Amino acid sequence: MNIERPSLSFWQIWNMCLGFMGIQFGFALQNANVSRIFQTLGADIDDIPILWVAAPLTGLIVQPIIGYMSDKTWGRLGRRRPYFFYGAIVTTAALLVMPNSPTLWVAAGMLWIMDASINVTMEPFRALVGDNLPNKQRALGYSLQSFFIGIGAVVASSLPWILSNWFDVSNTAAAGVIPESVQYAFYIGGAFLLVSVMWTVFTTKEYSPEQLAAFEKSEAHLESHTQKQEINFGRTMSVSGVIGAAIIALVTALDLEKELYLLGAGLVAFALLQGIALWQQAKQYTQNGFFAVVYDVFTMPTAMRQLAWVQFFSWFSLFAMWIYTTAAVTSYHYATEDVTSKAYNDGADWVGVLFAAYNGFAALAALIIPIMVKRVGIRLTHALNLILGAVALISFMFIEDPSWLMLPMVGIGFAWASILSLPYAMLSTTLPSAKMGVYMGIFNFFIVIPQLLAASILGLILKHGFANQPIYALVIGGISFVLGAIAVSRVKLVK
Template sequence: MSKAGGRPRQGFAGLWNISFGFLGIQIGFALQNANMSRVFQSLGESIDNLPLLWIAAPLTGLLVQPVIGHYSDRTWGRFGRRRPYFLAGAVLATLALFGMPNAPVLLVAALLLWVLDASLNVSMEPFRAFVGDMLDKEQHTAGYAIQTAFIGAGAVIGSATPFLLDHFGVSNVAPGGGLPDTVRWSFYLGGAALLLAVLWTVFTTREYSPEEIAAFDGPAPEPQAPPPASAGAGVPWLAAGAALGVAVFALGLEKELYLLAGLLAAYGAARIVTAVTRGGGLLGDLMADFSGMPPVMKRLAVVQFFSWSALFIMWIYTTPVVAQYVFHAPDPASEGYNDAGNWVGILFAAYNAVATLAALFLLRPLARRFGKTRTHAIALGLGALGYASFLVIRDANTLLLAEIGIGIAWASILAMPYAILASSLPQAKLGVYMGLFNVFIVIPQLLVATVIGTVMRHLFPGQPIWTMAIAAVVMGLAALATLRVREA
């Protein structure tokens, strides 16, 4: 490392060690994303109810990430600031991965998904802030690009493992229609890899102390007091949630909409409580930080909303789409469906492999030439084209071409917004703002989980292919919204 004005400049080995743990975390996410619909359907759940079961993933992120970000900003001890969270989350996620393939009933699998996603979020959120802690601003793009490369590599490993195990002779069909051994062993191997990768970062990095960070950045500016909270500002949210809940009950609407009603009411109640108690405590701090988000973060939030809506649709529906339209095997108990599930793992591995290469060799040159925001808009546009191609491609191998655009978009989604943010946020609140920023990842996923099933049942019953058309439109809107973002 050589000194370059602010933090010491990290060489390749330093960048590698800082983000290597993300390799394991993404193996866990990839196994979850590529196989949970398969797990649920193998336990007897219908395709129409998959979005409701997937609610666990975004809801835990919504609850966990801002809280972990808040506390990790305030943590300092023998084991550092962010590393205790890396390790605790990795241990719990490993246990959940070991338990998932042995879930005897649907309820147990759903509960383990909550544990798994919450634990992965406990580890993941501090990793985002960790790059900002350890690197000077001029290295933020490089740091998040390396992190994205590890995310892509981890996702390739996690997504392709069932296919590779099948290739090496592990059984891909389970008697009685349960989970095949290819999926079981993928979860076992993934859990071990997750823990080892996180341990690598924990033991090869030394975090800067609060005193060192103060020396690098200078005195922290005095925090500006947020405007006084008004209890009246929470009333419309509370009323909207209550009205939606009543409408769902009275009109017999889909029960998933109760969750959306509850979220609206909960946000309104939180604003009222914060105003009545005059802030303070965890809730007051989070609400104040949420209200005081910098303008660039607000505009990026719109981009994130549309981007992650499209991604979540893809994760839920790619397996049934490929099984029905490419393998002509919609029955989850059939051999053809399991072959389709393995091929979806390869498709997911392909877009993550493209993301790895794009992060290492494409994003940084484009960002230097066109700027981060234009680069992000171009990448999201290519992702929209990738989703749209599912409407016309009916050959399994040709579907790999669709993953090129999706992979470039994925690389940019994982790198560019964070590189823009890390250079624009106050260091003392980097963790909590990164956590709050991820709220705009999970809110669209919750919205998709509560609404998409209803839309498909009423407008496109038995035709999951139209989910890809919806994803293409939404990703296109994300590309357009990016053009409103102004870099620092």
């Protein structure tokens, strides 16, 4: 007898997804203001990408660990909710400290802590939708998450501008001091994040491990991922290790930009992880979390492997936008690089409004995208939305009046809403419930790796190819969106 997950009411799904709005509140404050904080504390424009590396690197480490642990957790608060609870508390504390950073390196450290705690909270939210909803409701669940992400980010991104223009809070300060409008925005964000996540924690129920196991027996379409075969870790270990070591040697010998150390070190670290897994496999010491995660990376479902390329190009574009939009708009549209000037801070505030706008359009797009999927299919819908994002980013170079930059935010909003929902909707139907968390964590690799690559090479590309003009980073991001749209066509969907 088939036992299927029961459908949940709209308000049950609403409560389950509401906490994501709080997470995005903190995430949006980070995206819209961290580059501004770094510049205020003395960072040069070509130093910003490497300072941002803390965020994706933390996600790369934290998400698969939390995913694996949450798959194995069951306590008084359930399976995923303990991670919401404790992650929200630490994130709130980080949001309160971040705008009071006295030095650049303190701010970089707080970004690391903030992103780690956000990842602890965010990863299980993705898995919770797969745990609690039947296949027919998962697209709705992820779209509702996108809706809340949009609403939360609208308010969070525009908070400094709102405080400055509506409540007469100063948006300028002495050199090396973060403006009060940014400080108060982070305080408000911390409180909002804590309340909304706790709402989900205490209003949402989870299925027991026994119930989830019964549901999974009915999901005959899932690929089998039991550990029946040995994986040849040695081949990819040798390739990644040699390339990584060569990059490090060349950077040292030729005195190349130090950002390339990050790329080389990442490849060497990947080789070392495979080496440990190879040793464990030889010793038959495979019943542990480390081996399970590495093994699952190499045996991921086919659709997940194909979606990895879509995510790679999409998130490279997003990271380019988050890092460089403030510098691009203030230098290209407001003609200033003086972080203490009113023009710079007006431009930085306007970027916050633009980020709020694209998140607002994303909230609306989240309501439209399910209709598009029914009309033209999920793959074509995602490809079209990525193309809209590409046109929007490239148009920054051709728009002179900053007030007209609001128009491209429509395209960015559709791309953002699509990225946050459709890849997960395509992926979740291929994942077994027992490994939903760890696979969602591994899927995050293909969000993090392009961000690390962007942190390694974007600054170098701008410095050597575009006279350090950040506007070209947005053009590069637009091209990457196009490549993501092409990659969507290769994804084979489960019926």
